[in-house]
Amino acid sequence: MVAMARKDDEEGPADRVPHLPWMRCPVDIDAFSGCPVAQLPRLDPRLAEALRRMGIESFFPVQEAAWVETIGPGAFERDICINSPTGSGKTLAYALPIVQMLSTRKVRCLRALVVLPTRDLALQVKEVFDAIAPVVGLSVGSAVGQSSIADEVSNLVMKPKQELYPTIDEEYVKMEPQTKVDILVATPGRLMDHINMTNGFSLEHLQYLVIDETDRMLREAYQSWLPTVIQLTLSIGKDHSWHDTDGKTLLHPLTTIRRSGVERGFKGKCYPRLAKIVLSATLTQDPSKLSQLELHHPLLLNSGKKRYRIPTKLESYKLICTSNLKPLSLIVLLQELQGNKCLVFTSSVESSHRLSTLLGFFEDLPFKFSEYSRLQRESTRRKTLEAFKGGEIDVLIGTDRMARGIHIDGLRYVINYDMPPYVKTYIHRAGRTARAGESGSCFTFLRKHEVKTFDKMLKKADNASCSLHSLPEESIETLRPVFSIALKKLEESLESEAAKKSNPGDKIPSGSKRKRTNQK
Numbered sequence: 001m002v003a004m005a006r007k008d009d010e011e012g013p014a015d016r017v018p019h020l021p022w023m024r025c026p027v028d029i030d031a032f033s034g035c036p037v038a039q040l041p042r043l044d045p046r047l048a049e050a051l052r053r054m055g056i057e058s059f060f061p062v063q064e065a066a067w068v069e070t071i072g073p074g075a076f077e078r079d080i081c082i083n084s085p086t087g088s089g090k091t092l093a094y095a096l097p098i099v100q101m102l103s104t105r106k107v108r109c110l111r112a113l114v115v116l117p118t119r120d121l122a123l124q125v126k127e128v129f130d131a132i133a134p135v136v137g138l139s140v141g142s143a144v145g146q147s148s149i150a151d152e153v154s155n156l157v158m159k160p161k162q163e164l165y166p167t168i169d170e171e172y173v174k175m176e177p178q179t180k181v182d183i184l185v186a187t188p189g190r191l192m193d194h195i196n197m198t199n200g201f202s203l204e205h206l207q208y209l210v211i212d213e214t215d216r217m218l219r220e221a222y223q224s225w226l227p228t229v230i231q232l233t234l235s236i237g238k239d240h241s242w243h244d245t246d247g248k249t250l251l252h253p254l255t256t257i258r259r260s261g262v263e264r265g266f267k268g269k270c271y272p273r274l275a276k277i278v279l280s281a282t283l284t285q286d287p288s289k290l291s292q293l294e295l296h297h298p299l300l301l302n303s304g305k306k307r308y309r310i311p312t313k314l315e316s317y318k319l320i321c322t323s324n325l326k327p328l329s330l331i332v333l334l335q336e337l338q339g340n341k342c343l344v345f346t347s348s349v350e351s352s353h354r355l356s357t358l359l360g361f362f363e364d365l366p367f368k369f370s371e372y373s374r375l376q377r378e379s380t381r382r383k384t385l386e387a388f389k390g391g392e393i394d395v396l397i398g399t400d401r402m403a404r405g406i407h408i409d410g411l412r413y414v415i416n417y418d419m420p421p422y423v424k425t426y427i428h429r430a431g432r433t434a435r436a437g438e439s440g441s442c443f444t445f446l447r448k449h450e451v452k453t454f455d456k457m458l459k460k461a462d463n464a465s466c467s468l469h470s471l472p473e474e475s476i477e478t479l480r481p482v483f484s485i486a487l488k489k490l491e492e493s494l495e496s497e498a499a500k501k502s503n504p505g506d507k508i509p510s511g512s513k514r515k516r517t518n519q520k
């Protein structure tokens with residue numbers, strides 16, 4: 001039953017009318033042209049200046065549309081759901097209104113929480129907040145597990161200054177630490193660690209909750225993070241009392257009092273309510289999944305006519321070849337791409353490992369490649385990604401872990417070494433290129449029998465025409481002799497790895513040590 005629901009959500013017809021009435025009448029993002037920074041109404045001049053320093057001269061349509069519904073006439077009255085293509089600028093679409101709204105806050109409390117599925121993605125989003133929030137006096141923190149929990153705690157909370165609280169020492173000692181950040185970017189795991197264990201970490205004052213990559217996040221049930229977060233922000237009926245030395249009950253000076261919202265016309269909800277923004281390039285339409293978000297009069301901001309949309313400047317190509325020639329065809333294609341940055345997606349970590357080990361047995365390849373997978377240590381992965389961003393590696397080979405949200409400047413090419421199983425997967429993989437109005441290409445290797453399924457799948461997205469790309473036969477033939485030797489070495493290498501796994505004490509013979517990268 002669960003499997004069927006997932007398949008239906010991923011694979012339903014492209015033009016199916018959404019079940020939820022509010023999804024049927026979205027705000028059309030494409031009706032916005034994206035105005036110059038100087039013309040955005042009510043934008044704090046300090047933020048305008050920060051944006052200019054970031055090289056942003058005008059806004060993208062999704063950013064203008066979101067501004068209208070938050071700072072503009074929409075005034076954050078409704079929760080916002082954004083369905084807009086990869087690379088269309090969704091991060092700034094939520095970061096800017098939140099920072100602008102909080103720029104007038106008087107007391108520091110944790111008021112905005114942004115949750116993302118992976119650490120890399122969370123750190124990328126934090127960079128955007130870091131570029132704009134400090135200019136209006138806001139502090140941004142992260143809870144992503146990049147450093148030890150103790151370091152994270154010391155960056156997030158501190159004991160309040162004693163002189164601000166003229167109570168006797170004993171009372172001060174009992175006081176809980178308070179937050180050091182206004183905005184927190186987190187992954188669900190570390191967020192739950194702080195909720196459960198960090199003294200003084202509180203979501204009581206939260207005003208904004210952003211769930212980026214929403215469809216992916218709704219599959220992330222980690223310790224029921226979503227219901228926990230929502231529950232912790234509801235403080236109706238909670239005892240806010242704070243006792244002074246005479247035992248009199250005072251309100252804690254930082255308490256956000258959420259009252260029942262009946263008089264504001266939203267029965268059963270609190271006021272001020274927690275405003276939510278949820279986003280994806282492939283937002284789910286499944287009512288049962290969306291209901292977990294407990295959205296308040298949701299408003300959909302949508303781009304394109306079909307359910308999914310591929311970036312306008314993305315060119316899609318398919319290459320048809322047999323399984324046994326796929327590695328050679330990949331090498332020839334990578335040679336054609338002439339050392340330009342490229343991501344290669346496989347269907348599993350094993351497949352990525354196999355492929356990169358095999359490529360390691362080809363001498364003198366004219367590109368530098370590396371494996372990027374969860375089989376590697378976090379620190380190795382981070383270094384690899386940095387090297388790729390910095391241009392020391394041309395090709396990264398990995399799985400769908402690299403497919404969500406990651407932005408790499410100058411990335412022109414994506415290759416699906418294995419066919420993506422769903423149109424959503426195609427969109428996120430291909431969406432690592434052709435971002436922010438740049439052009440890019442996505443190549444997909446297919447076996448003959450996969451072509452029909454693939455073509456049908458792509459029809460579910462706007463702008464998804466796909467031409468055939470052929471590789472020169474003679475280039476493939478030239479590589480064949482080396483290929484046979486490389487295959488033999490690959491088998492030996494995998495065997496010795498397997499042996500090492502089953503007998504961790506044994507040394508691998510030096511000749512068969514695996515080589516996952518050809519980095520110098």
Ligand SMILES: Nc1ncnc2c1ncn2[C@@H]1O[C@H](COP(=O)(O)OP(=O)(O)OP(=O)(O)O)[C@@H](O)[C@H]1O
Pocket residue numbers: 055056057058059060063084085086087088089090091092280281404405406407431435436
């Ligand atoms: N107004 C703008 N002008 C120029 N560049 C921009 C603007 N807004 C965002 N960008 C750049 O566009 C790139 C893509 O933005 P972002 O990562 O927010 O896209 P996204 O829609 O969240 O993509 P995905 O769905 O893949 O996560 C970033 O490098 C960002 O710096």
